[in-house]
Every structure is written in C-alpha cells, then in structure tokens.
Amino acid sequence: MRLAYWMYEGTAHHGVGRVMNSMRNVHAVFHAPQGDDYVNTIFTMLERTPSFPAMTTSVVSGTDLARGTIRLPETLRQLEEKLHPELIVVVASCSTILLQENLEVAAASAHLDADVLVYDANPYRMQENSAAEGLFSELVRRYAAPQPLTDYPSVNILGPASLGFHVRHDLTSMRRMLGTLGVRVNVVAPWGATVDDLRRLPAAWLNIAPYRELGANAADYLEGQFGTPALREAPIGVQPTLRWVNQIVESLNEIGARRNGPVIRMPHLTAFSLDGMSAPSAVPWFTRTADMESYAGKSAFIFGDATHTVGMTKFLHDELGMPIVGAGTYLLKEASWVREQLQGYVSDEQFLATDEFQVTAARIAELRPELICGTQMERHTARKYDLNCMVIAPPTHIENHLLAYRPFFGFDGADTIADEVYTTCTLGMEKHLIDLFGDAGLDEAEAVEAVAAVEAVAAVETVAVTEGAVQPPTPNSQPLQWSSDAENMLKKVPFFVRGKARSNIEKYAREHGHELITADVLLTAKENIGA
C-alpha cells in the first residue's frame, strides 16, 4: 500500500467509458456502487459534447449485497427499451469485481436483442489506457469482417477517442492532409464509429494508427488477419509530417500498383497550407527569426503519455533547437518504448518513468527547466516553482479542451505547438517586466491583493492627514541621484512604463540605502523586484 494523492491515468472503467462514448449507438454499463458514476461528469465537464455520455451505472448498494439482489438485468432491459443500443459493454468495478459474481449469466438473463459484451477489465491490473486499448481491440476482433478492398485508395484512422488530447483537432489536421492527397477516409474509430463501421474496417488499403496508447493493437490485428499495412508514426513536427505524408503516398501507390489503381502524386507543398499559397508550416522560417533566437537555447523538460512525450521531445530538439534536460512518461507499460524512441535525446539519468506525481515534481524542482511540457499536474508544479509550462498530454484541465482548431498533428499542428512554446516562454521573460513595472497584466487574484495593499497604505496616510499631525518628510521626497549609465539603461524601457519603473527602482534604492542609482543598483533592483 502507498499514499496516493493524484493519479495520472484514470481507472479501467473510465477507459471503457472513453471508448463507448466515442462510438455511436453503443452503451457502457458499470456494475458498480453509486460513486463510480463520477466518470460521466468528466465527459460533460471537460469535453462538453451536446449529448449525454453513453454510459450508465447499474448501482450496487450495501442493501443489495445484503439481500443478494442484482440490478444488472433490469438496468440492461431499461437501457434497451429506452435507447436501443446495438451493443452494450458491461464492466465491473474495483469493489464489485471482488464479489466474483457471474455477470455473463446475469446479463444473459436479461434476454436482450442487443449484443452484450461483459468486458473482463480487472481494475487492479488495468488502468484507463490498457482498458480502452483492450476493449477497442476486442471490438475490432469481434466485428471486422473479410471483404474486398475499396476501389479507390483509402485509409482508416484508428485511435482518436473521447477525451483524448486534442484528438478532434488532430483528426481534422489528418483529414485535411489526406484530402489534399486525394485519399479517402474509410472509417475513423472509435471516434464517431458505429458497429457497422467496425465491420467495414478491412476494406481500407492502409491503417493510420498514430497513438501508441489507443489503436495500435487493433492495427496489429488487422495487419495479421487481413494484411492491411499500418502507419504507426505520429506526425508531430514538420519533418515527421513530411515523412508521414510520403509514407502514405508510398504505401498506397504500392498497393495501387498491384491493383491497377490510381497513382497518388505528391502535390506542391503549398497545397497543404491553410491558405493554399504559403509554406505548409511557418515553423522552419520562424526558427530562423530573431524572435526564435531569443529562446532557442532554453532548456526543456517533457513528461506525459508515450505519443506526446516522444513527439514533443523530438520537435523541441530537432526543429526548435532547444536543449532537452529530461523526458519521461507516467505510462509504465510504455516506458521501454519511450526510452528506445528517445535514444540520443536523453541519457538514462535524464529519463524518468514514474506514475507518482511527487517524483516528477521533485525532478522538476531539481532541474528548474526553462520550459516544462507536461500534464495538468506539471502545470501546478510549474506554478509552485514559478516556471513556464505548457500542457501536452492528459490529464487535462478544461482549458485544454478548446473549441477552436488547435491540432498537435501535421503541419498545422507544428504551428500550434511553436506558438504555444513561444507564448509560454515569452511570457516567462515578460514576467520580470510585469513585476518591475507594476500590476498591469497580473492575475485577477494577485491584482486584488495588490490593490488591497495600496488601499491599506492610502488609508494609513489619510488617517495621518486628518489627524493634522505634522508630516515628517516621507522617504519618497528625498531626491536620488541617477548615474548616466543607469539613466541610459532606463531609457531602454518603453516610455509608457518608464515612470513606473523609475519609481519602483527608486523605492528599492531607498529601502536598501543607495543614494546613487548606478547601473548595478538598477539591475539588482530589477532582479529583486522580479524575484
């Protein structure tokens, strides 16, 4: 037993919920105590899709256990009557699995028309990702049917699922690139797929399975069973995306040649850009600009799931020129794959595989990297140590579930990531300016505190004046000397905040007994006010 505060991965039944909520006309039933239905709210709160999450808890209470009642058959009957799903997946919870009930028999006694699958997800051995991956593969094995390939070049996209990290955006990005190539998408699964769509999977010429966490096993099965080749790389960054597009063209033309199908030609790269005229991504040019130079040498630490940790580490190193001071994953089952992928990027000492957030937090505290790419947990750790952080993997906060197009994949994704890196790091630099120049741009809470402090000072002064006491000369009225080099340095500060900067530096100088403000005093002031 250990003391656990926060979990990177969700539970097995959450993973089942993610797959079922991705698909259409299917439903998940949790044979569980009432508390286990909390997973529903994750979908409604974070993903904010219009329909109810496709999952129901068939409640097990203490009274039921005492009486030997099992509500499952009745729940299944009610669901069929109300929603008519084609498939219902039943899963036990961490507590009900200990009861060793025969859920197969209980489910069969409901005599449903729908397919009912009792999914054997042991919550003590499986967490969110392996439960989702296991269920999705099982469904693909169950439904994928032998059939001829489509007449035209086509692909399946395997892996996007409900509550995945930016998956809806990544899907749009992949569809845009495939559309530019003239390749049709046969099925996307599990996101948006029906049971019938799973049956049609073997009609595609190629499977695209970019997520290491979900869809990879299904791609393996389809390759073994139906001979469909698979592209398993995640197109994160400009060069990986170019390779990804070229591999799709090559694989499809190879199959096309055997079938006398149409030949796919690689279009001019501008065809991939959003406006159809520019380079597909602005990253290669951007990295040569002065703006980029200002943070190219900044150190980065990357921690997350397998797909995003590997993709981001390579992107930051290869395309933005950032030194990598550490990288790792909380997916212990994927740790050796991630380690292998990051050979040459991080040493063994720099690699971290842990599912305890305190360990990651300690590593961050020790490294103090200039950019952290992590999860919501690392965002909080970063805040604690006043470091810059962008979220690149689940678990996420609501602000990572954006309405606008923010892909991580493809050329469009490279632009999104570069923007995010730039704004995250730049804001880090600007924070010193904010601290130096006053309260502009502070968080609301901090601003309120600052205003309260000012008001408190003002109140004291007012009292003093109304009492008619003789005012001693306030320290602020003593003139301070500025050396010419300090004056010159001050002139570099934008005019609209120069006055404020001058008064803050003078305040610091007085507090520290400097009568002459030299360049040294100014810089120390800047550092101390910024600290």
Place this chain on the structure above:
Amino acid sequence: MPPKVQFVREDGLYHSFCGLVSVGWLYQKIKDSFFLILGTHTCAHLLQNTLGVMIFARPRFAVSLLEEGDLSSSQPNIADQIAEIKREHNPSVIFLLSSCTPEVMKVEFEGLAASVSTPDLPVLFVPASGLDYTFAQSEDSVLQALVPFCPVFDTYAETLTCDQ
C-alpha cells in the same frame, strides 16, 4: 404500524454523490485536518475529478491505495501512511474514511482507526463508503466523529450568563 411513506419507485437511480465527495470541501473547512481514504485508484480518480482536476501541490487528503496484493489481507496496516502524513503535513486530526472495496473486504474500521490513533494525533473513523452512504450522510459522519472532542455544555452556567 406500517410506515407512513410508501415507496412507489425504487429503481437504482441515486440522485446523490458518493460519500467521499464530501472530502472535497470539508478538508478546506476543517483547519489542520487530514482526510485519509482507505480505497482504490477509483477513489483517488473520483476525488481529483470532483475537484475539477484542480491539482494542489500539497493537498490535505490522500488515498491509502489498495492494490492487488493488498486484497488478500482483511486488516490492512496503515501505520506507515499515518507516519508519512504526520511527517509531511503534521495535522491535528486525521479522518479515516471507509470506501466500497474495504467494505466488501469487511475491514474492521473502528479497530483500524483505534490502532493508529494517539492522544496527540487522533485518527477518527468516518463511514463514507458509496455502498451505504451518500454525500450528505458522510458529511454528518465527519461531524459526528468530532463530537467526543466537544466541550461539555454547562446548561446551568449558560442560563445564568444569559440572564445577566
């Protein structure tokens, strides 16, 4: 005598939350307290999602995590975790909350709490398992656990004070 209220419907729809959810706000209200749940990954995931994935660097609640190997022993040993909490957080009281899995395992919570409780740092048992308790009920359980620590109310003296 038959009950006055007749249930016309009891179909398993519970319009409430798991008892553990009360931790989310009680730990903020009861100063210097620490809430320890003897539970599973599910309990931890429930709590962090109840709080809207608001992750705090030093939360004053945690789960003593039952893993597969812990299922075989009916009376788990939480002394190490109590020591860790004392070292890391130094609370003045620890509430030990039950959950579904140890409930099914028939863990004897009163005895477990008593075995790690000291006069300096009382460990108080709070029944909160989602199998039997709802949100509001376990809120009550937390308050009830504090009753033995309340000063005795001297009715006579109080009456005199009020009269003056």
